[in-house]
Each structure stands twice: as C-alpha cells, then as structure tokens.
Amino acid sequence: MRPANVVLLRRVGIAAGLAVLAYGLAAGLPAYWVFLAMSAVISGVLLQSLGVVAGQAGMVSLCQMAFAAIGAWTTAQLNVWGVPGGLWVWLPLAGLAAVPFGLLIGLPALRLRGVHLAIITLGFAATVDIVMAAGSFPGVSQGIVVGRPAGLASERQYFLFCCGVFALVAVALAVVRRTRLGASWRALRESERATAAAGTSVPGAKLSAFAVSAFIAGLSGALLAGQLAMVVSRNFDPGQSLVAYAVAIMAGAHHAEGALIGGALGVLVAELLRRFGVPQQWANVVFAVGAVQAMTQGSGISDGLRALLRRRRRTPAAPTAVEPPAVTAPADTTGPDALRISGVSVRYGQVVAVDDVSLTVPAGGVHGLVGPNGAGKSSLVDAISGFVSAGGGTVEVRGVQAAGLAVHRRARAGLRRTFQQDRVPVGLTVREYLRFASRRPLSDAELAEGLAGLVAVAPGDPIAALDVGTRRLLEVAGTLLARPAVAVLDEPAAGLGHAESERLGAWLAQVPARYGAAVLLIEHDLDLVRAACTGVTVLDFGEVIAEGPPAEVFAEPRVLRAYLGEEPEEATHES
Numbered sequence: 324m325r326p327a328n329v330v331l332l333r334r335v336g337i338a339a340g341l342a343v344l345a346y347g348l349a350a351g352l353p354a355y356w357v358f359l360a361m362s363a364v365i366s367g368v369l370l371q372s373l374g375v376v377a378g379q380a381g382m383v384s385l386c387q388m389a390f391a392a393i394g395a396w397t398t399a400q401l402n403v404w405g406v407p408g409g410l411w412v413w414l415p416l417a418g419l420a421a422v423p424f425g426l427l428i429g430l431p432a433l434r435l436r437g438v439h440l441a442i443i444t445l446g447f448a449a450t451v452d453i454v455m456a457a458g459s460f461p462g463v464s465q466g467i468v469v470g471r472p473a474g475l476a477s478e479r480q481y482f483l484f485c486c487g488v489f490a491l492v493a494v495a496l497a498v499v500r501r502t503r504l505g506a507s508w509r510a511l512r513e514s515e516r517a518t519a520a521a522g523t524s525v526p527g528a529k530l531s532a533f534a535v536s537a538f539i540a541g542l543s544g545a546l547l548a549g550q551l552a553m554v555v556s557r558n559f560d561p562g563q564s565l566v567a568y569a570v571a572i573m574a575g576a577h578h579a580e581g582a583l584i585g586g587a588l589g590v591l592v593a594e595l596l597r598r599f600g601v602p603q604q605w606a607n608v609v610f611a612v613g614a615v616q617a618m619t620q621g622s623g624i625s626d627g628l629r630a631l632l633r634r635r636r637r638t639p640a641a642p643t644a645v646e647p648p649a650v651t652a653p654a655d656t657t658g659p660d661a662l663r664i665s666g667v668s669v670r671y672g673q674v675v676a677v678d679d680v681s682l683t684v685p686a687g688g689v690h691g692l693v694g695p696n697g698a699g700k701s702s703l704v705d706a707i708s709g710f711v712s713a714g715g716g717t718v719e720v721r722g723v724q725a726a727g728l729a730v731h732r733r734a735r736a737g738l739r740r741t742f743q744q745d746r747v748p749v750g751l752t753v754r755e756y757l758r759f760a761s762r763r764p765l766s767d768a769e770l771a772e773g774l775a776g777l778v779a780v781a782p783g784d785p786i787a788a789l790d791v792g793t794r795r796l797l798e799v800a801g802t803l804l805a806r807p808a809v810a811v812l813d814e815p816a817a818g819l820g821h822a823e824s825e826r827l828g829a830w831l832a833q834v835p836a837r838y839g840a841a842v843l844l845i846e847h848d849l850d851l852v853r854a855a856c857t858g859v860t861v862l863d864f865g866e867v868i869a870e871g872p873p874a875e876v877f878a879e880p881r882v883l884r885a886y887l888g889e890e891p892e893e894a895t896h897e898s
C-alpha cells in the first residue's frame with residue numbers, strides 16, 4: 324500500500340477509536356466524571372488556541388482567558404436576545420466576536436516580543452477582567468441561564484458536543500498546518516527575517532495567528548457558558564491565562580493530542596489535590612515546573628510521544644544522493660540583467676560598512692562576491708534584500724526597481740536570499756519547508772528534482788533531525804525551487820567538507836540552466852567561487868576593489884594584498 328494511504332488509514336482508525344472512546348465515556352462514566360471530562364475537553368479547546376499562537380508561532384500570549392470571556396459574554400448576550408439557532412449558531416458567532424480583539428492584541432506583537440509581549444497581553448487580560456467585573460454577564464442579574472438546544476440538553480450529550488467541537492478544531496488546524504499559512508506560523512517561530520526573505524508577510528503571519536487563536540479561544544468560552552449555564556467574570560480570572568500558557572507549553576498544545584493531554588492534566592491534578600485536601604493552587608506549581616522542563620528540553624509531552632512513536636516505526640533506509648538530470652540546454656542569457664545595483668551604501672552610525680557599491684549579475688550568470696572578514700558583504704546583501712537601507716542606491720531586479728519595497732515583496736519580485744546563520748524552521752518536514760520556501764504546491768517529482776545532486780534527504784524527513792550543513796543546502800534548494808530571477812546565496816558551503824564543497828561548485832554552475840535563476844554567491848571558499856562563477860566582485864572596507872572573471876581578479880595584486888594578505892609575487896605563484 325502507498326505510504327499516503329497507510330497514513331490516511333491510520334488517521335481514520337485513530338479518529339474512529341477516539342469517537343468510540345468518547346461515546347464509551349459519555350455512556351459509562353458517573354455524572355460527576357462526565358462533568359470533569361467535559362471541563363477537560365473545553366480546556367483542550369482553549370489549549371488548542373494557545374497551540375497556534377504560542378506553540379506554532381512562538382509568541383507569548385497571556386490573555387487567552389480574556390478571548391474566552393469575550394466568547395462567553397457573546398453567547399450569554401445572544402441567549403438573552405433569543406437569537407435563533409441556539410448554541411449551534413452562537414458558538415461560531417462567539418468565536419468571531421473574539422477575532423477583532425485578537426487582531427488588536429496582534430498589533431503590538433508586530434513590534435514586541437518576549438517579555439514585552441507578555442506584559443501587553445497580560446495587561447489586556449486584566450483590562451477585560453476589570454471591564455467584565457464592573458458590569459455583569461448578560462442575563463446574570465435577571466437569572467437567565469444559557470439554554471442548550473434539543474439534542475444537547477443532557478450532560479452526556481453536551482460532553483459529546485464538546486468532543487465534536489474539539490475534533491473539528493483539531494481537523495481544521497491539521498488542514499491549515501499543511502498550507503503555506505500554517506508553515507508561515509512555524510517559520511515565524513524560528514526566524515522572522517527568514518520568513519520575510521521567503522516572501523511571506525511577517526505582520527500577516529502574526530496577525531493571522533492571533534486572529535485564529537482568538538477565534539478558537541472564543542469557542543472555548545462559548546462552550547464553557549453552555550456547560551455552566553451562567554458565567555461570571557471570576558470564571559475567566561487573568562491568572563488562569565498564565566496557568567493555561569504553562570500547561571500549553573508543558574503538554575505541547577500545538578498538537579491536538581497535546582491539547583487534550585493538557586486539558587485532562589489540568590482537571591485531574593486539581594481533582595487529585597482536592598481529594599487529598601491540598602489547596603488546588605498547588606496544581607499551578609506542578610504546571611509551572613512542567614513548563615520550565617519543556618522549555619529547557621525544547622519539546623512538550625506531545626513532541627516526546629511523537630518522537631517515541633517515530634522511533635518505534637520501522638526506520639526507512641537513509642536516502643542516497645541522487646544525481647541531477649543532465650543539463651542539455653544552455654542558460655538563457657537574454658533579457659535584462661537579473662540584478663543591477665547602483666550607488667548602494669550602508670552605514671551603522673559612524674561605521675561605513677558599504678560605500679557607494681555598484682554591481683551587476685547578468686541573466687544566466689553566476690557571480691561571486693568575495694572579500695575579507697568585515698569587508699561589507701553581509702551588509703550589502705542586507706541592503707539588496709531590504710533588511711537595511713540602501714542609502715539612496717538603486718536595486719533593480721530584471722529591470723524593475725525593487726529598492727523601497729518591503730523584504731517579502733522583493734522576494735516575491737524574484738529577489739531571494741539565504742542566510743549565513745541556520746534559519747531553516749525546525750518545526751517543518753523537508754516537504755513542508757520546500758513548499759513554503761518555493762511558494763508553490765510542489766509535486767514529489769519536483770521536490771526530488773530540486774534536491775537531486777545537492778542534498779540527500781527524503782521529503783518526509785523532519786528538519787529537526789538534519790545537521791546544520793544539510794539544512795543550509797536545503798535552504799538553497801528551497802530558494803531555487805522558487806525560481807527567482809536572482810538567488811543571493813550567503814556562504815552556502817560553510818560547514819561542508821572539501822569534496823562536498825567541490826560538488827556544490829559544479830552544481831551551482833548549472834543553476835541558471837536548470838532553474839532559470841541567476842546567482843550572486845557570497846563565499847570565502849575561493850575554489851568554490853572559481854568552480855561556480857563566471858564573474859566576481861571583490862569588496863574591501865566596503866568598496867569594490869576589483870571585478871571581472873575569477874582567474875583575472877584573483878591574480879590582481881590589490882586583491883591579493885587586501886583579500887589574501889599575501890605579497891603579489893608569492894600569491895601570483897599560488898594562483
């Protein structure tokens with residue numbers, strides 16, 4: 324059977340098993356335990372909302388209970404108004420009501436991270452709490468309870484309804500996970516710079532994560548209103564948002580099973596403590612310790628379980644490097660230059676890192692950019708790709724002006740880059756990453772072709788299991804599979820051995836013919852530059868000191884003095 328069918332069959336089996344379990348629990352558990360199980364599932368829905376914003380996108384959110392409160396408040400109000408459709412209709416409306424607040428909280432997240440974002444979100448939670456406590460929830464003063472429609476009236480029926488909502492959210496998130504949006508959340512967690520450089524809007528990714536997260540939290544609030552029949556602001560204490568965050572991190576709520584385990588632990592630990600007469604607040608200490616442990620290890624309970632399952636399954640044979648198909652046609656060198664920069668300068672305060680640099684990468688060309696440490700290469704790449712100002716210079720991509728565009732817009736205009744530091748998102752598989760980076764729904768055949776001759780990995784491999792050198796080559800593959808006008812590759816050979824570096828040089832020389840992309844190659848390995856490049860520019864102290872074919876440029880006395888630190892006579896002999 325095909326692997327995809329096996330996976331589908333396994334998932335259908337798990338879903339059927341869980342449905343049977345839910346029916347069994349609803350039918351067999353005593354009423355008190357049905358109530359507790361219901362609380363665990365509702366809490367699981369809330370944790371799934373944290374799984375999006377914190378687990379996947381890596382942002383701190385300490386206001387999920389505030390989103391839930393807005394959902395519950397909306398439900399209570401719709402109940403008082405007697406809006407037809409009952410909880411079936413009120414539930415999605417409650418989720419939607421929380422979305423604008425999610426977007427509102429997402430706005431400061433565009434600039435703030437870490438502890439600053441924690442303070443903002445906690446502040447929002449406290450504000451919502453004060454506002455809600457000042458008034459009362461709709462219907463409370465009149466004693467109007469939230470009614471459940473026929474079919475959901477009994478506790479057992481409502482428990483199954485909550486399970487259904489949890490499952491729906493889990494399936495929807497699993498679908499989103501496979502899309503570019505889902506990949507962008509997980510890329511965001513790793514590096515905002517790399518996310519933008521792959522053509523994805525970082526503000527868009529952050530805001531969408533907060534909006535989706537608020538929607539799901541709003542659903543959990545509506546479910547709670549249906550469970551308790553009458554909610555008050557005390558049910559959404561801001562302190563509970565902190566506890567939920569800790570549980571989400573500890574359990575790994577970015578996976579559905581993690582959210583469910585977290586929900587169950589939240590209820591069970593509190594219940595155990597109650598039975599032993601220990602104040603329930605001690606449960607928070609348990610969760611805080613669990614969260615610290617998960618943060619230290621870089622993985623929660625669900626990640627641990629998945630790693631265990633992966634190990635138990637038969638390990639597939641290690642993929643071997645596949646030879647790339649032979650290039651039969653020469654690169655297309657017609658049309659405007661792939662990249663033409665002119666008068667680019669970069670200053671950091673008093674430091675002039677790049678001084679009035681001009682450079683051209685012709686269509687179908689592989690051009691090298693070399694220079695000693697501190698010469699200004701990375702600063703120039705940052706200016707070309709839009710991370711720092713180009714100081715009034717111009718950056719043309721296939722004749723179209725790109726200076727002034729945001730990073731992700733330059734990437735979409737055909738100007739792609741890789742990074743010196745490893746910024747490949749470890750939360751993705753090879754297939755997910757390549758689809759995200761290429762911004763195309765690549766077939767497995769296209770994936771294999773993009774990897775051929777470059778890197779020996781299988782599409783299903785988790786990136787977390789790959790070494791840094793392999794990840795860097797994967798980043799090159801993803802960049803080129805986007806078929807940009809020009810790919811700026813920042814030291815792709817760092818961490819490779821001599822033989823691998825040689826092979827990469829031959830591979831890079833064929834990139835224009837294979838991908839239709841020109842290359843600007845930043846490298847310290849001059850043998851690689853000689854093997855791959857038709858032209859080279861040498862920078863020293865931020866200025867261009869030589870330009871031309873590699874053999875000629877590397878023999879120039881000024882280059883040898885500046886770049887190699889050698890006297891011309893010796894060095895001429897060397898070269």
Ligand SMILES: Nc1ncnc2c1ncn2[C@@H]1O[C@H](COP(=O)(O)OP(=O)(O)OP(=O)(O)O)[C@@H](O)[C@H]1O
Pocket residue numbers: 671674675676694695696697698699700701702703
């Ligand atoms: N953020 C910054 N603030 C201040 N100075 C900086 C900053 N980034 C780089 N510089 C300075 O700018 C100059 C050029 O640095 P840059 O990193 O661009 O050189 P490079 O050629 O890429 O070096 P390497 O080969 O080591 O990566 C150096 O003098 C460096 O100290």
